[in-house]
Amino acid sequence: MTANDSPGLLRPQQPLGPRLFRWAMFVAIVVPTIWGALGLNVSMDRLLSAPGDVLAIVRRLAEPDLSPEGVQRVMPKVMESVFIAWIGTLIGALFSFPMAFLAAKNITKGTVSNVTRQILNAIRAVPELLVAMVLIPVTGLGAWTGTLALGIHSIGTLGKLSSEVIEGIDPGPVEAVASVGGGQIAQMRFAVVPQVMPNIVAYWLYRFEINIRASAVLGVVGAGGIGAELIAQLRFRDYSRAGTVLFLTVFAVLIVDTLSARVRRRIISGHREPGPVSAFIAAAWWQRALMLTAVAVAVGLVVFLAVQLQTYVPSIR
Helix, strand or coil: CCCCCCCCCCCCCCCHHHHHHHHHHHHHHHHHHHHHHHHCCCCHHHHHHHHHHHHHHHHHHCCCCCCHHHHHHHHHHHHHHHHHHHHHHHHHHHHHHHHHHHHCCCCCCCHHHHHHHHHHHHHHHCCHHHHHHHHHHHHCCCHHHHHHHHHHHHHHHHHHHHHHHHHCCCHHHHHHHHHCCCCHHHHHHHHHHHHHHHHHHHHHHHHHHHHHHHHHHHHHHCCCCCHHHHHHHHHCCCHHHHHHHHHHHHHHHHHHHHHHHHHHHHHHHCCCCCCHHHHHHHCCHHHHHHHHHHHHHHHHHHHHHHHHCCCCCHHHC
16 A cells, blocks of 8 residues: 555645745756856857867867976966066065965954955955956066066965964964963964964965966967967967977976975975885885886876977076
8 A cells, every 4th residue: 555545644745934945946057057058149050069169179189299398488477477476476475475364363353454354355356357358558568567467466366365274273372372471472472473484384385286287378369378389379379389288388387286285295294205216115016017117107198308409408508
């Protein structure tokens, strides 16, 4: 006998609240999606042909010009993007550090904290690309404009993240320093800064990774970096040289991301991670095979780039 066969047994009904919430979420997602798709004015023919067009471009980009001349022309722009990201991150770290203490509510009370937080929010709300376009009439085209744009935006982002780290500190060390007569400066130096610096430095490194990718985009508006070279090659349909730009950019980003991630884990954990030899010995046979393959590929790429850059290295001495 089932609930439908017996009039005495009633099927439990789901409360009205959760059902209405699910339907409301469904409508809130589907309706804006349909409205946004209609507003794009994309025809079905163009939508269906897009994968084939993208695949054709990817095939052309997959044949980069890795000759010494091609690498020699692109590598300075790649390094310029890295330099822009590094100096921009330093600017952001330098100015965001004191502003983070002013924005933290457990350190600074009242109006000063609220005003500083709103300033950081306003800085963070403006994209780097828009900041660069505003700075171009003042600083002109070039790497300095991109550096300032990344630095200004990094102030807002790093200041916000750092203030949240400061607000999450353990008050015990602060109270201990205060109990022995330490003033506010002593509390900051011996109780607050040692707690927050590992996470704040990790955020600085993470922001450096983001700035490397952002610096490539800033080159589109003439703010230095590799973006201008990439747009120029794509405009002239020179996909081979554009592939060279993408290959070297991705290679540089992967190196920086890998090294930065390892340093961040080391800083946050507070202890040294197992070295590559220990990890290799403790791994299974198939993991050792993968490690050897990855090392072989990495060494091959390094040797290949070293050979390709043999004409570039003497020119920068």
